Amino acid sequence: MAIDSPITPLPSSEFRLFVERRSGQHILRCYQCGKCTAGCPAAYTMDIGPRRIMRAIQLGMKDEVLESSTIWLCLFCQTCYARCPREIDIPRVMESLRLLAATSGKRAAEKDIRLFHRIFLSLVQRWGRVHELTLGALYNLLSGHPLANATLLPRMLTRGKLSLLPPRVKWASEVKKVFDKVKAVEERAPL
């Protein structure tokens, strides 16, 4: 076989460049060693493991990446980043992909995980702190798993692990302002 033909470079992909800008990580540095997937505690249940996600970004496979369960199942445990010989902050890449999936109107492959985070933040925005009982109740109601963890509830209450009333925080309104201002800044200059 002739060896004088140049190696075909990867196609320059808008998607890859976008992920690089958002995450600040050089996706092309990944040489597919697979240490990320080997150490990932959630890889066993992902549809496309972290190594293949990195490759898919290199190849510009936007839909496959944004529709994968992987971007929602990442636990942000940072094991992959700690072990990556190319020092790519993969959790940060996952975080960018999650944000991109949300803004591009993709159906979340793990909708319960997205729901949990949304409820969590809406409570912080409202009360300034999380209230576990409301978090659990709202999650059960909206996820369609009304009895999830219900068996733990009596023992949590008798052990004083849950407060019945939401927290009263004197600067809760300041927190709401921070949420609003961040939203305004992001609308003014989308990142």
Next chain:
Amino acid sequence: MTSRAYAYYPGCSLHSTAKEYDVSARLVCEGLGIELYELDGWTCCGASSIHSASRLLSTALPARELQLAGRPGLPLAVACAMCYSRLKLAAHELSDGATKELVEEIVGGDLSGTVEVVHLLKVLDGEREAMPLKRSLSSLRVACYYGCLLVRPCGVLDFDDEENPQTMDRLIEALGARSIEWDFKTECCGASMPLSRPDIVLRLSYRILSQAKQLGADCIAVACPMCHSNLDTYQGKIRAKYKGNIELPVLYFTQLVGLALGFSPRQLLLNRHFTDPLPMLKARGLV
């Protein structure tokens, strides 16, 4: 000599599901003469969810806490590993001039005073050679579990080794106990997934409990309310799913320090855990 007074950020869990961590931390610090000043009007740092919503918000929300801590000018002691990680990462982001300027506009006010964020484990580690011990824990074998966010990413947190940290082991051994060598010190327990994907939490936490048990640990010591909840509160569900004998008490490291300092199990709220540690502590002659 290091500072003996700290601003204190308990975080949401320590006021609810992890009250025993808050109570034991305060008791131990009082016993050692360390002053903790809880930040007045602290709010949630966003830890488990904020990075799923907005990069900017994940820096701006904790920046408020850094600003609060900056006023008394004390280092900020954080008990929860998740909050610790969030606050450290935010402080790191704020070292970038443009980010700092933008976040200052959002939270309203100056953020140039740098606040040193320390985890409570590091604070107590600094005390380990001068602790007035009343009770030796020499009969106890402890599996020190650090989880993820205390140690990773090492470049920013600069807490200890990412794969085989020693800080908690050193402290536990200073109390007379033996810390065991094991593989799951920094393996993930499933983090904030117990509601949305309980199967992941049960599987990962089972692996942690099962090795600690196999290697003969009497208990697991933790420094994070999320790890505690997954390993203790969900332990019954794990046992029901995986059958094996993995019953193992899970204590906050502050509760073990408290025992060694002579506080009673009741003072340390050792009766609050789902897996009752008292029979084991009795068998080891510690209560």
